[in-house]
Amino acid sequence: MSFKDRHIPCKDCGGEFVFTAGEQEFYAQKGFTNDPTRCPAGRRARKEGRSLIDVAGGRACPHDVSGQGRITDEAAEVSSSARPRRSDDWARSYDRPRSESRGWSSDRSRREREPYTGPLPSGPVSATVVRIDPAGRFLFARVDNPQFDVYVHGSLFSQVRRSIQEGDQISVTVEASDRGPRARTFDLV
Structure with missing residues (x-):
């Protein structure tokens, strides 16, 4: 051409x-x-x-x-004037600590919590979904015995993302990471 x-x-x-x-x-x-x-x-x-x-x-x-x-x-x-300018109030709203702006949990902040360092189960365990990211990028599930939270990346539950809710029972295989336990596999029970 x-x-x-x-x-x-x-x-x-x-x-x-x-x-x-x-x-x-x-x-x-x-x-x-x-x-x-x-x-x-x-x-x-x-x-x-x-x-x-x-x-x-x-x-x-x-x-x-x-x-x-x-x-x-x-x-x-x-x-x-083609591009709108951010007002100071709008910019300040993003400077707030996460706990003030999101209100996800009344627990201690993530930085204050120590990651779980105890023994991890070797096979699939059942867990309860406790928090879901509003954008669906990840969720946290709580394993009952021993009690700890597991991070589950959105790629593991992408097929059932719309149907999963807090309180649902799931089955996960857990592995250690530098930030704490994370799920390697995910199944909806």
Whole structure:
């Protein structure tokens, strides 16, 4: 497939920029189907969350080949306000300790708990599901005798992810890991 340089109007500065044959070939290799709508200065400004005036350094866009494009305060405001800024309150909500924001357990935090170091059963044991990650990436199950919690990765229970609930009985084969016991196999009882 042969590519030719094309002139495309910029959405931010209003001028035309050259979409080169090399850029078109790159887009095709990456599987991109849409042409760019902003000149390189406009794309950079949007990516960095800055105004087009700051990026271009003046009133004329350096990528404008038509001579028609001008960077106005309005275009700069559109470019800089395109990405929403995080408010301080929103950012602070993610700085809270996990125990305050999630409320999963009234137990001691995970860092305060010592991992189980006792003997692990050699064969399959029955356990009760005590916690399920809301995203379904993992769960914890409690083995009764001796009592300890087992980490179960989501790949082990992916086939029954939608039907499993806290309190369900499962059968697991347990192995040791650097973070404590984890399940090697999983079966729904």
